Amino acid sequence: MNNYTLHRIRKEFLDFFEEKDHMIKESFSLVPKSDKSLLLIIAGMAPLKPYFLGKVKPPRDRMSTCQKCVRTDDIENVGKTDRHGTFFEMLGNFSFGDYFKEEAIEWSWEFMVQRLNISKDKLWVSVYVEDEEAYEIWNRKIGVSKDRIVKLGKEDNFWELEVGPCGPSSEIYIDRGEEYSCGDEKCKPGCECDRYVEVWNLVFSQYDKDINGNYNPLPNPNIDTGMGLERITAVLNNANNIFEIEPISLIINEIEKIANIKYGDNKETDVSIRVITDHIRAMTFLISDGVLPGNEGRGYVLRRLIRRASRHGKLLGLKNKFLYELADIVIDNWKEFYNELQDKKIQIKKIIKTEEEKFEETIDQGIEILNSYIDEMKSNDENTLKGKRAFKLYDTYGFPLDLTKEILEDEGFYVDEKGFNTEMEFQRNRARNARNSDDIExxxxxxxxxxxxxxxxxxxxxxxxxxxxxxxxxxxxxxxxxxxxxxxxxxxxxxxxxxxxxxxxxxxxxxxxxxxxxxxxxxxxxxxxxxxxxxxxxxxxxxxxxxxxxxxxDKLRRNDIARNHSATHILHKSLKIILGEHVNQAGSLVTDERLRFDFTHYESLTEEQLTEIEQLVNKQIFDSLKVKVMEKSMEEAKDMGAIALFDEKYDNKVRVVKMGDYSMELCGGTHVDNISQIGMFKIISESGVASGVRRIEAITGRRVYDMFVKMEKQINDVTFILKTNKNGIVEKTKATIEEIKSLEKEIETLKSKIADSKIEDLLDEVYNLDGINIITKRIDGLDINGLRQLGDKLKERLDNVIIVLATKKDDKVNLIAMATKDSVKLGIHCGNIIREVAKVTGGGGGGRPNMAQAGGKDSSKIEEALSIVEDLVKEQINK
Known part of the structure; x- marks a missing residue:
């Protein structure tokens, strides 16, 4: 069966199991729901764990999925080999106490042979060495000859965790032919060579392992199978690896085009092409599921993928941002099955582009510094980068430790990870202490x-x-x-x-x-x-x-707090509507004075977005949504769709706060009975508090009224000052500003004229010292700009001149020194001269050889300060 695309095989698989009365479930999010043991979904069965563990009743006893997965355990090897990857899709069929080994084995064989048209002669199977039941089904029921059934031990054919459901497994292999063999005539599945490729793993969960290591039979055994979609597609198309199959190969084609290189021509560039090809899929799918770049957890995984791919783009000679445009290939070619990619296309591209821009700002400087460290280590015959230096690259230049390690490994060097972790802990303690200092006094x-x-x-x-x-x-x-x-x-x-x-x-x-x-x-x-x-x-x-x-x-205060708390729920939902579903609460503070709401988002909000959000919140208030509070079990709340905070701990019984059909969250706080009691909502600030986290501060109810009263008083005061009415305040302000600008221009003109009038007088006071013309003068009334203009005009009239001018304005001393190019060549340095002159007046300053300025405190010392200029000039030209 050649030329089977990845999408066709996915459809064939799901259609097949739908015919076998399985419920076809769309892929779950890559972000685990209510499972803190996992950072990301890494297998098809991972989102179904509650069903396997019996904690939740499944919607059907038979299910089948194509689950998107991300694994980063071997990320350092991605690109270096053609086998490793981070993102993949896992085909699977599952039984929760319904059918068992016989059906699972029979259907897997039927799918491989009849649906995928794979020759029986190419198929081998393995079973757990003690699982005679599976062995007999394969041999007697299916008809696989005994010499094609391999018995393997626990390490290969038994799936288990420390405790819980577990059991033997059976794997299906495809024989790729003798050309991939290790040459051993006894070669068969279990050998480390590339001849036999495992494509489908059937797990028979028939035991419950207890804390003592006992395997107790499960009353209702389960079936959990997994087949890597990319791997089976590659094998069926006689491709050497997943990078050669469509539509993954389309990503490579685009990289070849934009980088003007050919895949397969150079081992080093091939590594970079594979890294980018793999990572662009992973980052696009992660963002579509609401993950944002950050410095911890899954956010760090995403940031690491983007920055690793970006760096390999630079190795290919790509100077500009390119990943966000490459995401189009992924979105366009996977959107038919994963429609969230198309729905969030703008958001996906914007997040990738923003992260590329952030990394681009620092990567060149960071690489330059890292290269200097490498050169220093080479000269000192060292092979390990100090932890402090690795942390500086991370903290100052945004270099993930893994990227530093990867670059160093290319040179045969290592990182002092223990020292890095020590510095990281110091930083965390500093942050923790800073947070603690904000506690209520x-x-x-x-x-x-x-x-x-x-x-x-x-x-x-x-x-x-x-x-x-x-x-x-x-x-x-x-x-x-x-x-x-x-x-x-x-x-x-x-x-x-x-x-x-x-x-x-x-x-x-x-x-x-x-x-x-x-x-x-x-x-x-x-x-x-x-x-x-x-x-x-x-x-x-x-x-x-x-x-x-x-x-x-205190009733009045409690009501103010309730208004602000209810407003945070409405705000949370409104942010999701305006900005996207990736928005999640990252912290909050609710007081009687104001509310503060932290949320995940990748860039600052525009004025237009803030206006939209504010209007949407107020619309709900004016629509008078009723607030309903219910006590539910955690599972009931989830089934209702109530929003829970990922890192929050909840009891079995939870409070669900529902506001009309607009918002529904788990919350133990106090709230209004009807949203109209909030009165009005007003955003007062928006800012960034951490990477990927923004903050909105807002007020409600009485505080909004108080703000409007204060603003009205200010408007009344301004109208009185401008001698106008409220309706004419804008036009009057514009006219006043224009008048001020006009007067400022007139002042500048007058200053110029004053300067011109003084030029002739100053030229009469020029004296020459060993070929240098010197002018020193106190001219009160001019500001620093006026002195600069005067100095420029004097320079136009004289050669080899050093000019030092002083002025007293508003009880402050301003000093300026200016010199022509030819006097600078003779040794004059204005910065050094003005520094010494300013010291006499109790001030300081400095600057360049041809121009410097300074300030002083004691205007009575101006003449004394100017008198030392001649001696300073002598020192400079006689050096």
Whole structure:
């Protein structure tokens, strides 16, 4: 079966298993959902783990997918061989307690022989050495001769993790012919040569391995199979590797075209071509699934791929950005099956281009510095780059450690990775300390609360802002005490509280605790080790253990906080709509004054985008969306489509906050009942806080009103000053600015005339010293620009001249020194002269040999300062 394209084989496979009553599921995202054990999806079964583990009921007991995958374990070898790659597609069929070995084996054989038309004579299989059941099915049921069934050990034919579902596997091999053989007459599957290529792995999950290493039979065994789409396509087309099959070869064709080289002509350029060809697919698919370049996690994987490909482009002589245009080949040729590529085409290309630009700004300088390090190591007969130097390349010039290692390896050198990691940890500690310094001051008290007590507080604050409570604990100086007296400060823990404890980015409540004998002000509320802790100052009376009190939250402040918190949810959804689905929350702060929302995005927002976002948020407010809060299990919440933060920890029971049909997120914070209660939303700033992370700060409700009142007062003040009305303020301002510009031009003209009037007087004061003409003069009233203009005109009239002028303006001394080219050739250096002159007036400055300026403090010393010019000139020309 020659000329089978990658796309055709994918379709044949999925169609085949659909006929076998399998549910055909689209590829899951490369970003794992609710699986922190994986950075990226690396196998077809990875997104289906909850079904295999029995944690979630699958939509069907039979499923089949073509799953996109990314593996970076061997990224250093990508390009150096024609076998290694990062991105690939994995074909698979799965059974969750339905069919087992017999059907899985029978259908795999049917697909290979009848659908792909592969000759039976080319097929071999392997089984686990102890799996007689699979052996018998292959031999007796399918009819594969015993000499074509190879029994292999655990290392080759048994799939398992430390604990959990596991089992034997069976692999299907294609014999490529004797020309690929190692020459051993006993050569067969399991040999390291290239003759037998494993194309399909059938895993029979029939055991549950416990912590003691026991293999317990599963009541409902599973089937998990995987066949690399690129590999089977290459084998069926008699291609030597995946780079020779369509449409991957189309990427190579385009690189040949733009780099004006031929693949296969040169080993070194072939490496670079393969790197770019592989990496462009990986980066395009990663971005389409919402990954952004960054310095950690999957963001770092993406950045590493882009920068590695960009560097290899430079090795091919490509000076300009090219990867973002090369992405078109991937998008155009894979979009039919992965429509997200087309949907996010603009975003994909823009992110790649932005990252290319960032890298381009520093790579040349970084490579130059690294080359200097290499030269130094060679001269010192060293072979290891110091960790500090590797970290400087990373921190200052954006060089990933892997790129530094790769360049050094080409020269036979190494990196002190331990030293690099030490520097990285230093940086993390500095960042951590900086973050800690931003903590709320109220909790940086001398008490330094280190709470190890565990009291049960029931939070009643979602539906109540006032509640009858009992004092469970009083803490002062990190000790449990019996009582707090008037004017004392301490921490109170109650059995019930309406006070929200700071968490999830929302600050803690404030308010009042009181009974007929006591009144205390709550300045802040936090959660620590599961406790709600109230920082209280006793204003009157005293409070003791077991006292009954009324706890009342500051309602006005809580409502302001709720407005801002609800606004962050609407903002999050609006950002996704305007900027793209790659936007995800990266942090937040919700106070009564404002909200701060950090989100993943690759570039600063334009004024137009900010306006769109602001308008979209306000539209939801004006549409009066109802807010519905539900308690659900985590799985129910996911099924509903609620947004969860990837790095956030959630209990089995979660709160789902739904705002109309617009937004639905998991959130434990407090919210308005209807979005209209937010009143209005106004963005006040947008900025970058880290690589790939932007920040929006905004205000709502009363704060927006306060801002409008303040702005109106400022407008009224301006209209009064400009002597106009509000409707004419813009035109009046424009006219005033034009008038100021006109007056400034007139002033400059007058200054020029003043300078001209002084030229003749100054020419009369020129004196000559050993061939050098010298002019020194104090001219008050001129600014530094006026002195410069005067000096330029004097230079036009004289040869071999050094001019030093001074002025006093607004109680400041300005000094300038200027010299013609011929006087500079004689040894004059204006920068050195003006520095010494300025010192006399208590100032400083410097500059070039032909031009320098300085400032001073003591205007009474100007004449004394100018008097030393002659001696300075003598020193310079007599050296």
């Amino acid at each position: 109220a909790w940086d008290s001398k008490d330094n609360l280190d709470l190890e007590y565990n009291f049960k507080t029931e939070f009643q604050g979602y539906n109540n802002l006032s509640y009858q409570s009992k004092v469970l604990a009083i803490i002062k100086d990190n000790k449990l005490i019996e009582k707090l007296n008037e004017n004392e400060e301490g921490y109170l823990i109650l059995n019930n509280t309406p006070f929200y404890g700071e968490s999830g980015g929302q600050i803690g409540d404030t308010g009042i605790l009181e009974n007929e004998y006591f009144k205390g002000l709550v300045y802040d509320t936090k959660r620590k080790n599961g406790n709600f802790i109230h920082l209280v100052t006793v204003k009157s009376g005293s409070i003791k253990l077991e006292d009954e009190i009324k706890a009342s939250v």
